[in-house]
Amino acid sequence: xxxxxxxxxxxxxxxxxxxxxxxxxQINARALNICFCNSNAEIxxxxxxxxxxxxxxxxxxxxxxxxxxxxxxxxxxxxDPSRVGIQVIGEVVLxxxxxxxxxxxxxxxxxxxxxxxxxxxxxxxxxxxxRLGLMVQVPSQSTAGAAAQVARQSGEKKNLAAIASQFxxxxxxxxxxxxxxxxxxxxxxxxxxxxxxxxxxxxxxTTAILFWLPNxxxxxxxxxxxxxxxxxNMSCIHSIPLGERSRYAFYVEFDGHQYDSVVNAMxxxxxxxxxxxxxxxxxxxxx
Numbered sequence: 001x002x003x004x005x006x007x008x009x010x011x012x013x014x015x016x017x018x019x020x021x022x023x024x025x026q027i028n029a030r031a032l033n034i035c036f037c038n039s040n041a042e043i044x045x046x047x048x049x050x051x052x053x054x055x056x057x058x059x060x061x062x063x064x065x066x067x068x069x070x071x072x073x074x075x076x077x078x079x080d081p082s083r084v085g086i087q088v089i090g091e092v093v094l095x096x097x098x099x100x101x102x103x104x105x106x107x108x109x110x111x112x113x114x115x116x117x118x119x120x121x122x123x124x125x126x127x128x129x130x131r132l133g134l135m136v137q138v139p140s141q142s143t144a145g146a147a148a149q150v151a152r153q154s155g156e157k158k159n160l161a162a163i164a165s166q167f168x169x170x171x172x173x174x175x176x177x178x179x180x181x182x183x184x185x186x187x188x189x190x191x192x193x194x195x196x197x198x199x200x201x202x203x204x205x206t207t208a209i210l211f212w213l214p215n216x217x218x219x220x221x222x223x224x225x226x227x228x229x230x231x232x233n234m235s236c237i238h239s240i241p242l243g244e245r246s247r248y249a250f251y252v253e254f255d256g257h258q259y260d261s262v263v264n265a266m267x268x269x270x271x272x273x274x275x276x277x278x279x280x281x282x283x284x285x286x287x
Contacts, residue, residue, distance in 0.1 A: 004033050007054040007193075008043055011036025014144035014168030020092040020191040021056045022167075027287065028090070044073045047086050047194050055194040056092070062188045064120070066238040066251065070192075074210060074280060075240065075249060088208050088281030090193035098125050098143075100132075100178035101169045103150055103158040109177055114138060116146040117163035125163055127183045134161070147172045190286070199283055201257040206235065208253045208280040211270060215246040222273060223250070230266040232256045257282040 007025075009017035018034065025032055035052060037043060043055040058067045098121055102112060109132055115122070119139045122129070129137065140146040146162035151172035153160055162174070169176050192208075199205075213219040227234050236253035256263040258279055271277040 004031070005053040006035050007032040007056065008035045008037055008046055008052040009056045010040050010043070010142070011038065012142070012144050012148055014147055014164065014171040015142055016094055016096075016165065016167075016189055017056045017058065017191065018144070018171075019165065019167040020094055020193075023092050023094075024056065024090055024193050027092075040067070040069055041073070044070070044086065044194060047196070050196075053195065054089075056191050057194065058189050059091075059192045060190045060236065060238075061096075062186070062190075063124075063184075066240070068240075071238075071240050071251060074251075074278070075242070086194050086196050087198050088192045088283050089195040089197070089199050090283045091206070091286045092191045092193065093286045094189050094191065096124070096182065096187040096189060097165060097180065098163050098182040099166055099169055099176045100125075100134075100161055100163060100181045101147060101150065101174040101176050102161045103153050104173060104175050106158050106161075106175065109134070109161075111159060112161040113159045115161045115163060116140045116149060118143050118146070121163045124187070125181045125183060128178070128181050132178070144168045144171075147174060150174060193283070198281065199257075201259050201282070202284045204285050205255070205257040205282050206253050206285050207256055207258050207263060207282040208251070209267070209270070210240075210249055210251055210278045210280060212249050212275040212277075214275060220250065223270060226266060226269050226273065227252070227254055230256075230262055232263060232266065 007021050009021045021034055040057055043057050046052050047055040057070050059070055060066050114136045115134045116138045121143050122137050143164035147164040147168040150160045150162040232254040234254045238251045240249045
């Protein structure tokens with residue numbers, strides 16, 4: 001019997017990473033054993049050391065930008081070429097929909113006197129919380145952790161509410177009082193799925209790379225021109241400070257697969273022009 005493969009995500013149950021993993025399995029019609037860890041920083045190393053087969057990490061939020069914690073891992077991982085590498089093999093994009101949820105015994109907002117959630121979620125719902133008169137707000141480590149805390153309430157007075165996703169509400173059997181609590185619409189978080197075996201071209205792929213450039217006039221412009229000349233649409237670019245003045249790496253995503261002949265030739269030119277190039281992986285675009 002073939003051993004069941006595993007995928008690790010940020011815990012507890014009900015996190016956005018958990019939901020992204022569930023979507024990845026549904027899209028790819030494959031069953032994986034979902035495992036949970038305590039921080040996003042643990043996910044990538046645990047796939048490198050083969051504790052788990054796959055991992056799901058956030059890479060970019062449409063409002064807050066690149067997830068630096070994940071970038072720091074990639075920068076360190078590839079500082080030593082002898083280390084066993086892992087690759088980005090997929091992506092999932094989740095719209096950020098914050099819900100106000102309460103214990104199933106709570107019937108109205110008027111019974112709530114304290115709201116708990118991750119600080120970013122509290123901030124993204126500030127105006128609507130004020131509108132509802134919910135001014136006592138307590139930060140928690142994660143939105144899913146806040147939902148779990150609300151579910152654990154016992155006794156007659158169930159006065160806590162959490163801000164989390166509908167996915168979390170379903171996992172903890174909570175009642176959603178406000179399904180669209182966030183102040184602004186359109187916010188989303190993009191997740192990478194990590195594995196150790198590269199994907200094959202599908203005709204609708206994205207490639208992610210890191211490269212290091214000298215601090216010289218026109219260095220970045222030349223790199224962008226190389227990508228443009230290959231007619232590869234660049235969908236994402238971020239400069240990553242390296243801790244010393246004027247030293248940066250650049251994270252870029254563009255259309256195409258590293259095994260495509262045009263993209264492969266372009267990557268060879270980037271490698272020859274930059275101080276260092278690391279191809280993080282090619283993967284099918286999110287639906």
